[in-house]
Amino acid sequence: MKALWPETDRATWRAALERYSSVVERQKVARLIDLDRWYRAELPDAIRSRTKPHVELPELVRLTEWKMARGVWRAPNLVLVRGNAPSLVISASTAALAAVPDPKAPVAAMAALAGVGPATGSAAVAAFAPEHYPFFDELVAQQVPALGEVKWTLAYYAKYADALRARAAEIGGGWTPAMVEQALWANVGGKARAV
Secondary structure, eight states: OOOOTTOOOHHHHHHHHHTHHHHHHHTOOTTHHHHHHIIIIIHHHHHHTSSSOOOOHHHHHHHHHHHHHHSBOOHHHHHHHHTSOHHHHHHHHHHHHHTTTOSSHHHHHHTTSTTOOHHHHHHHHHHHOTTTOOOOOHHHHTTOGGGOSOOOSHHHHHHHHHHHHHHHHHHOTTOOHHHHHHHHHHHTTOOOBOO
């Protein structure tokens, strides 16, 4: 595949984004297709339908499973996520989503939960506000030359998200940071693996 990041043509970006679903299917990872459909189509509406938008524990577990199915399966993290008190997940995610569109606070608030780092935290926040936040994915970060080596820190995520926000603005036409993330991931063919 040709490098997508330096492209300025919106049609080229659109073509990469349109391949996203087929790339998800080609991963051949158990449940990824269903989890991805749920993450993109159902979870955002569920979060937004609440008087105070928040994520509930079963949703946090499921989005963690989605993240791991699309990337690297880390069973100990999933155990930690499942061990969070339901009320703590609600209060932390309520505070996180109330902080939108702050560039750092929402992901930091989510990352305070057990087993939730910047990647999982970004998944929750991006589901609620894809116009402000991309999901933090290593394969995507590796395509952004100015970011350097991937570091799983909140500071690195902030640089990553800023870069994807800037690229979405440059592409224009209603592009969001989440769309940029999906197009970049699809362009390299994904790399989901379950171990």
